[in-house]
Amino acid sequence: MTDEMRKRSTLREVAELAGVSMGTASKALNDRQHVRASTRVKVREAAAALSFTPNEAARSLIGGQTGTVGLITGDLEGRFSLPILMGAEDAFGAGRVSVLLCDARGDTIREKYHLDALLRRNVDGIIVVGSRTNPRPRLSGSLPVPVVYAYAPSESESDVSVVPDDTGAGALAAEHLLATGRRRIAHISGDPDYTAAHERADGIVAVLEQQGLSLVQGRPLFGAWSEHWGRTAVTRLLEAGDEFDGLVCGSDQIARGALDALRAGGRNVPRDVGVIGVDNWEPMTIGAFPMLTSVDLNLERLGREAAKLLFTSMAGPATAGIHRVHGRVVTREST
Amino acid sequence: MTDEMRKRSTLREVAELAGVSMGTASKALNDRQHVRASTRVKVREAAAALSFTPNEAARSLIGGQTGTVGLITGDLEGRFSLPILMGAEDAFGAGRVSVLLCDARGDTIREKYHLDALLRRNVDGIIVVGSRTNPRPRLSGSLPVPVVYAYAPSESESDVSVVPDDTGAGALAAEHLLATGRRRIAHISGDPDYTAAHERADGIVAVLEQQGLSLVQGRPLFGAWSEHWGRTAVTRLLEAGDEFDGLVCGSDQIARGALDALRAGGRNVPRDVGVIGVDNWEPMTIGAFPMLTSVDLNLERLGREAAKLLFTSMAGPATAGIHRVHGRVVTREST
DNA sequence: CTGTTAGCGCGTTCAC
DNA sequence: GTGAACGCGCTAACAG
Numbered sequence: 001m002t003d004e005m006r007k008r009s010t011l012r013e014v015a016e017l018a019g020v021s022m023g024t025a026s027k028a029l030n031d032r033q034h035v036r037a038s039t040r041v042k043v044r045e046a047a048a049a050l051s052f053t054p055n056e057a058a059r060s061l062i063g064g065q066t067g068t069v070g071l072i073t074g075d076l077e078g079r080f081s082l083p084i085l086m087g088a089e090d091a092f093g094a095g096r097v098s099v100l101l102c103d104a105r106g107d108t109i110r111e112k113y114h115l116d117a118l119l120r121r122n123v124d125g126i127i128v129v130g131s132r133t134n135p136r137p138r139l140s141g142s143l144p145v146p147v148v149y150a151y152a153p154s155e156s157e158s159d160v161s162v163v164p165d166d167t168g169a170g171a172l173a174a175e176h177l178l179a180t181g182r183r184r185i186a187h188i189s190g191d192p193d194y195t196a197a198h199e200r201a202d203g204i205v206a207v208l209e210q211q212g213l214s215l216v217q218g219r220p221l222f223g224a225w226s227e228h229w230g231r232t233a234v235t236r237l238l239e240a241g242d243e244f245d246g247l248v249c250g251s252d253q254i255a256r257g258a259l260d261a262l263r264a265g266g267r268n269v270p271r272d273v274g275v276i277g278v279d280n281w282e283p284m285t286i287g288a289f290p291m292l293t294s295v296d297l298n299l300e301r302l303g304r305e306a307a308k309l310l311f312t313s314m315a316g317p318a319t320a321g322i323h324r325v326h327g328r329v330v331t332r333e334s335t
Numbered sequence: 336m337t338d339e340m341r342k343r344s345t346l347r348e349v350a351e352l353a354g355v356s357m358g359t360a361s362k363a364l365n366d367r368q369h370v371r372a373s374t375r376v377k378v379r380e381a382a383a384a385l386s387f388t389p390n391e392a393a394r395s396l397i398g399g400q401t402g403t404v405g406l407i408t409g410d411l412e413g414r415f416s417l418p419i420l421m422g423a424e425d426a427f428g429a430g431r432v433s434v435l436l437c438d439a440r441g442d443t444i445r446e447k448y449h450l451d452a453l454l455r456r457n458v459d460g461i462i463v464v465g466s467r468t469n470p471r472p473r474l475s476g477s478l479p480v481p482v483v484y485a486y487a488p489s490e491s492e493s494d495v496s497v498v499p500d501d502t503g504a505g506a507l508a509a510e511h512l513l514a515t516g517r518r519r520i521a522h523i524s525g526d527p528d529y530t531a532a533h534e535r536a537d538g539i540v541a542v543l544e545q546q547g548l549s550l551v552q553g554r555p556l557f558g559a560w561s562e563h564w565g566r567t568a569v570t571r572l573l574e575a576g577d578e579f580d581g582l583v584c585g586s587d588q589i590a591r592g593a594l595d596a597l598r599a600g601g602r603n604v605p606r607d608v609g610v611i612g613v614d615n616w617e618p619m620t621i622g623a624f625p626m627l628t629s630v631d632l633n634l635e636r637l638g639r640e641a642a643k644l645l646f647t648s649m650a651g652p653a654t655a656g657i658h659r660v661h662g663r664v665v666t667r668e669s670t
Numbered sequence: 671c672t673g674t675t676a677g678c679g680c681g682t683t684c685a686c
Numbered sequence: 687g688t689g690a691a692c693g694c695g696c697t698a699a700c701a702g
Contacts, residue, residue: 008457008479010679021689026681034687051476056456057392057401058679061694066392068435068456078413086438098452100403101436103421117433119388121403122343141386144343227622253622260624284618287562287588289595345695356673361697369671393695396678 009050018046029054060122068098069310070118073129074106079281080151080299081129087303088127091311097124106131115139125310128152133163134195146313150306151299153322160313162306164297165324166196170203173248173276173295176329178211182246182274186216188233188258189250190225197222197250200278204248216244225250230257238265245273252277252284255292259334274335278327290333297327344385353381364389395457403433404645405453408464409441414616415486415634416464422638423462426646432459441466450474460645463487468498468531481648485641486634488657495648497641499632500659501531505538508583508611508630511664513546517581517609521551523568523593524585525560532557532585535613539583551579560585565592573600580608587612587619590627594669609670613662625668632662 015025020039028035028043035043046052060066069088073081081101088099100123102114118126125145130136130152138154139147146160153161177185187204189197201220208214217240223229230249234257237244247262249255255277259269267273269290277285280296302325312318350360355374363370363378364387381387395401404423408416416436423434435458437449453461460480465471465487473489474482481495488496512520522539524532536555543549552575558564565584569592572579582597584590590612594604602608604625612620615631637660647653 011681012679022680023682023690024688027688030681032681036687039687053451053454055396055679057395058694059681060392061390061396061679061696062681064694078417082413082417082438085436089438098435098437098456100433101420102433103417103424116388120391121433122390122392227624231624253618256622257624283588287591289562289566346697347695357696358674358698359672362672365697367697371671374671390695393678394697396680396695397697399678 008055009052011052011054014043014046014050014052017050018043065124066122067096068100068121068123069307070100070102070114070121070123070126071129072102072104072111072114072118072126073131074104074111075129075131075151079279080131083299084127084129084150084303084306087300087305088307088310091304091307112140119144125314127306127310128154132194132196133166133199134193146310146318148306148310148313148318150302157322158320160309160318160320160323162302162309162323162325164196164299164302165326166199167203167206168324169278169295169297169327170200170205170248171207172203172327172329173200173278174204174207176276176293176331176335177246177248177274178207180246180270180274180335183213184216184242184244185213185246185248186237186242186244187220187248187250188230188237188254189220189222190229190254192222194225200248200250216242220250223254225253227253227257227260230254230259231261232257234258234261234265238262238267247273247275249275249277252279252281252288252292252294255294255334256284256288259288259290259292269334276329276335280330285330285332288334293332293335294330295327296330298325301325343390344387346387346389349378349381349385349387352385353378400459401457402431403435403456403458405435405437405449405456405458405461406464407437407439407446407449407453407461408466409439409446410464410466410486415466418634419462419464419485419638419641422635422640423642423645426639426642447475454479460649462641462645463489467529468501468534469529481645481653483641483645483648483653485637492657493655495644495653495655495658497637497644497658497660499531499634499637500661501534502538502541503659504613504630504632504662505535505540505583506542507538507662507664508535508613509539509542511611511628511666511670512581512583512609513542515581515605515609515670518548519551519579520548520581520583521572521577521579522555522583522585523565523572523589524555524557525564525589527557529560535583535585551577555585558589560588562588562592562595565589565594566596567592569593569596569600573597573602582608582610584610584612587614587616587623587627587629590629590669591619591623594623594625594627605668605670611664611670615665620665620667623669628667628670629665630662631665633660636660 015022028040104111126147135155136152149161221233277294280294285292350357363375439446461482470490471487484496556568612629615629620627
């Protein structure tokens with residue numbers, strides 16, 4: 001661009017400017033012993049004058065570690081990857097570790113491609129983020145670095161995986177509705193191809209059964225993770241005439257549609273029906289009218305957990321298997 | 336973890352296994368000349384057997400380039416950063432360049448911190464993504480690598496910036512409403528601290544004036560980028576009794592709130608009022624009822640543009656100043 | 671065509 | 687307390 005294309009300065013230049021040898025300069029800058037205080041100051045000043053930044057490539061060539069981890073995601077929107085990224089930065093301590101983010105777009109070929117790029121760059125570890133919680137095939141080949149699977153667990157039990165506790169999330173939602181006095185509870189969820197849809201439903205049903213209750217219509221209504229489906233499903237429920245006073249929606253988007261249809265059907269939320277969603281996706285929950293109660297899956301925590309597990313895996317073996325991160329209910333106006 | 340902790344193999348090992356020297360092995364693997372075909376095959380096989388991946392750190396130590404760019408974002412949600420990330424991957428060719436993503440969370444201290452980390456890692460270039468289109472201070476210091484500012488332009492004209500064409504977006508929205516026969520057009524927008532709010536309004540007003548028209552109520556209603564504000568503002572408009580048949584909303588979220596309030600006020604969309612938003616954020620637009628027409632700011636294109644500009648900056652000076660990326664109207668049911 | 675050598679920038683021995 | 691020498695893994699230039 002302009003004047004800013006200052007060439008990067010090297011340790012040798014710093015040493016020359018300070019009038020010492022490279023070895024001394026190195027020690028001075030890295031806070032090592034056997035350097036006189038006055039020399040240290042001289043070197044530091046020289047480094048500052050040249051705005052010297054050590055070359056990580058050279059450094060990692062020696063140490064074998066790069067201070068870099070790879071994050072391969074299949075999650076286009078970043079709804080899951082970004083909290084995980086932020087969690088990773090938190091867990092590692094910002095600056096100490098940098099994150100290489102690759103978007104595989106759910107494509108195995110691209111995934112392999114990015115994996116190669118990450119290995120060439122000698123990442124110290126890899127986090128693989130899925131776009132749904134269905135188990136996924138492990139990364140192919142035997143890798144020279146630890147891998148942690150986040151959101152979508154690996155099919156292999158010997159891998160380390162961190163997933164949201166979807167069964168628990170369903171249970172939390174059901175318990176919350178029961179606690180607010182609802183007894184006739186319906187459940188609308190998304191695409192039945194998603195493991196999460198079934199697990200959340202299982203969690204709900206288990207809680208209801210403990211109270212001798214069952215779902216309105218006897219089963220969940222599966223469809224799609226969309227507002228449209230939320231409207232359609234509620235309309236059907238209303239037409240069927242099965243009265244209900246509590247509604248668990250498989251996602252906040254479904255819940256938004258449900259709120260619309262309930263209002264259109266003359267039902268007041270929360271007076272006539274309590275509604276709870278899952279995800280606690282704020283643009284959806286805060287924007288809703290009334291504001292939507294939702295189960296937060298604690299994805300940032302999931303991200304931090306994944307980062308911590310990767311961190312321990314980098315030192316030695318970490319506990320293999322599936323780690324579950326619990327959610328929490330965020331209460332708003334709809335219940 | 337388990338057996339997979341295979342040590343990384345080096346070129347020397349490949350060379351030994353293939354029974355050649357390192358130099359030859361290097362040439363063979365890098366498709367360089369002066370290697371017999373049979374030798375090349377032998378080396379390749381050895382490399383495959385050891386699942387050898389070249390060490391980029393060593394390679395970049397020689398070439399001075401790391402094949403890595405930094406992306407510093409202040410955009411928490413990733414609404415802008417991720418399209419830009421994907422655009423960058425597209426533009427560079429996936430795998431050739433990897434992206435280090437840092438989240439500065441709008442904090443100057445963190446930004447400086449991450450900048451340092453990126454420089455230590457010898458990135459070939461940096462893209463800075465803002466969370467709003469207001470001009471922002473340039474990265475401090477004279478940097479040894481090119482920088483491109485995306486979404487939020489640099490305050491300095493001598494930097495390279497890429498921003499959405501907000502004035503144009505407003506104009507597109509107004510033109511679209513006029514084209515569908517609306518004449519009495521109101522405009523609800525977000526936080527007036529955002530440059531984007533004013534520019535979009537300017538674009539709308541300019542188009543209306545060309546037709547001898549002006550905004551209902553004579554000026555835009557500024558507030559917040561929320562559904563709540565959309566509802567409030569429309570309610571006020573309806574109460575004021577100023578009739579309108581077209582409504583430009585500064586964001587899709589505002590538009591969602593507006594749709595709700597219009598329905599509550601007995602107005603049919605699109606029959607009585609045509610509504611158009613900005614962002615084309617699909618969870619919002621597709622989920623709306625009726626589905627929302629919106630101006631797409633073409634952020635992926637903005638991302639690709641930023642990546643291309645960075646790419647050219649890496650070779651030589653690129654055109655300084657602010658580059659604007661035009662939006663487009665995505666027509667749905669609300670107009 | 672293939673092998674040998676030097677050196678990228680840095681940290682870490684060792685001698686001094 | 688300081689400096690010189692070696693090597694991390696790789697490529698480039700030259701020698702054979």
